Amino acid sequence: MNRGIYDRILKKKAQGRKQVAVLVDPDKFKERIIQTAVDAGIDFFLVGGSLLSEGDMGKVIGRIKRKCRVPVIIFPGSPLQIDKKADGILLLSLISGRNPEYLIGHHVISAQTLKKSGLEIIPAGYILIDSGKATTASYISHSHPIPWDKDDIAACTAVAGELLGLKMIYLDCGSGAAKPPSASMVRQVRKNISVPLIAGGGIRNPLQAKELFEAGADIVVIGNAAEENAGFIKEIVLVKDNRR
Secondary structure (H helix, E strand, O other): OOOHHHHHHHHHHHOOOOEEEEEEOHHHOOOHHHHHHHHHOOOEEEEOOOOOOOOOHHHHHHHHHHHOOOOEEEOOOOOOOOOOOOOEEEEEEEOOOOOHHHHHHHHHHHHHHHHHHOOEEEEEEEEEEEOOOOOHHHHHHOOOOEEOOOHHHHHHHHHHHHHOOOOEEEEEOOOOOOOOOOHHHHHHHHHHOOOOEEEEOOOOOHHHHHHHHHHOOOEEEEOHHHHHOOHHHHHHHHHHOOOO
């Protein structure tokens, strides 16, 4: 099993170096974002989403791969979002919800395809957080997000995910969220787990990213704000590098 991407994430975590990922929704893809993200110095691209209507997953991954060497990791919303052109895939288990399809069902359907794909598979515990605004992720998954101010529930859920053997924990308020996970929640989760911690959804300004990094997030994911303003990516990377 390939481990190149995950090993790099672990190495940077051990060195205290923060990381930034740009989430690309194939339905909203703008090619200019690729070079902007590369020039800014992001660590990897995530490609995918809870619902795809018109976007071509394979085409978007192919365009990114042709233009740069930044790793491309699939952020799958369904078993249909598997493409061998990517470098890896987050095998997400929605541990904050109780919908069996997103805990294990889709994984069973995809198992043989994933095993033969050659992709680096990174098992990740996916925890949806309620930002006060309904998101596509919660609607499609038929699951209730963890309340934004329930740090203890998020921490216990993250611990359960790590004990089950998941290699990363992803706190996400979802695409288009009103606000990101709280710094206090990130801090509480960080104190209770040892695996890499990702935080994303609803990040609209560099200060929010800075607070998440300082609270203990190893990786911050930006999506909608980057699609609306490509220059935003550079601002977040500057925060990551402690230059802002």
